[in-house]
Amino acid sequence: xxxILDILTGICFFIASLSIIIGACGLIKLPDVxxxxxxxxxxxxxxxxxxxxxxxxxxxxxxxxxKLILIGVFIFFTSPVTSHVTAxxxxxxxILPVGKKIGKIL
Amino acid sequence: MKxxxxxxxxxTLWLLMSGYYNNLLISLGxxxxxFCVYVAKRGKIIDDEGLPIFFMPRLLNYLMWLFKEILMSxxxxxxVIINGKxxxxxxTVKASQVTDVAKVTYANSITLTPGTVTTxxxxxxxxxxxxxxxxxxxxxxNEMDKxxxxxxxxx
Numbered sequence: 001x002x003x004i005l006d007i008l009t010g011i012c013f014f015i016a017s018l019s020i021i022i023g024a025c026g027l028i029k030l031p032d033v034x035x036x037x038x039x040x041x042x043x044x045x046x047x048x049x050x051x052x053x054x055x056x057x058x059x060x061x062x063x064x065x066x067k068l069i070l071i072g073v074f075i076f077f078t079s080p081v082t083s084h085v086t087a088x089x090x091x092x093x094x095i096l097p098v099g100k101k102i103g104k105i106l
Numbered sequence: 107m108k109x110x111x112x113x114x115x116x117x118t119l120w121l122l123m124s125g126y127y128n129n130l131l132i133s134l135g136x137x138x139x140x141f142c143v144y145v146a147k148r149g150k151i152i153d154d155e156g157l158p159i160f161f162m163p164r165l166l167n168y169l170m171w172l173f174k175e176i177l178m179s180x181x182x183x184x185x186v187i188i189n190g191k192x193x194x195x196x197x198t199v200k201a202s203q204v205t206d207v208a209k210v211t212y213a214n215s216i217t218l219t220p221g222t223v224t225t226x227x228x229x230x231x232x233x234x235x236x237x238x239x240x241x242x243x244x245x246x247x248n249e250m251d252k253x254x255x256x257x258x259x260x261x
Contacts, residue, residue: 019180019184022184022187022188023187025187026183026187029187029190030187030192031192031194032194034194034196034223034225034235035192035194035235035237037223037235038183038220038221038222038223038237039183039187039220041183041217041218041219041220041221041223042180042183042184042187042220045176045180045218045220046176046177046180046220063122063125066122067122067123070122070123076218077214079218080213080214080215080217080218081214083217083223084213084214084217084223084224084225087223087224087225087226087235088225088226090225091225091226091233097194097196097225097235098194099192099193099194099195099196100193100194100195100196101195101196101197102195102196102197102242103197103198104198105196105197105198105233106198106226106227106228106231106233
């Protein structure tokens with residue numbers, strides 16, 4: 001049983017590390033600030049979620065599990081706000097995104 | 107009624123976070139939760155916006171759907187970053203929700219799925235930036251908008 005949980009943790013950590021590395025590559029590679037936010041969002045959602053899931057497999061049923069899930073919930077609620085603030089500040093400074101614009105934008 | 111619900115939520119959070127169950131710490135928890143509820147009531151922030159309990163009956167269903175969407179769009183974003191085929195596009199969508207808190211939920215859901223970010227909002231029009239046209243079409247089909255309106259349950 002413990003072996004299975006260890007393997008599951010390993011898989012989760014592998015997926016999380018992979019998505020954080022891809023997200024970091026995207027942060028460097030993508031063309032402008034708005035596109036880079038997408039890469040950062042990938043780190044925020046997939047990276048943190050799979051790391052927490054992997055740790056939950058190790059702790060089993062205890063108060064620490066609840067605390068880990070609460071960390072996940074708080075990241076889940078705050079990360080889109082920071083993404084939106086970054087994007088909105090860039091728009092307020094009149095930085096227009098590259099690429100095509102469909103219809104009239106605000 | 108709403109103050110009581112807020113008090114119960116805060117007390118549950120205290121009990122889960124502290125992990126010590128002796129008389130002193132539990133009574134300290136009750137006192138501090140009651141003080142927080144008193145401050146919130148004095149500041150008049152216990153309303154539908156501060157404590158959106160009308161979401162609760164349908165929240166779990168919506169979260170399951172949102173997690174699935176986040177997973178799918180994470181895969182698609184990873185593919186785009188590796189391929190390097192980026193064709194960003196900016197467009198506006200209309201939100202059909204009534205309350206402010208549901209609009210924020212919709213905007214946050216758009217931002218939370220990688221590949222789409224809400225960059226600006228005016229009343230009920232959101233400006234959305236998408237990584238390529240596939241992500242853009244996902245938002246333009248208004249599927250998420252309908253789901254959030256259903257979650258809100260006011261129509």
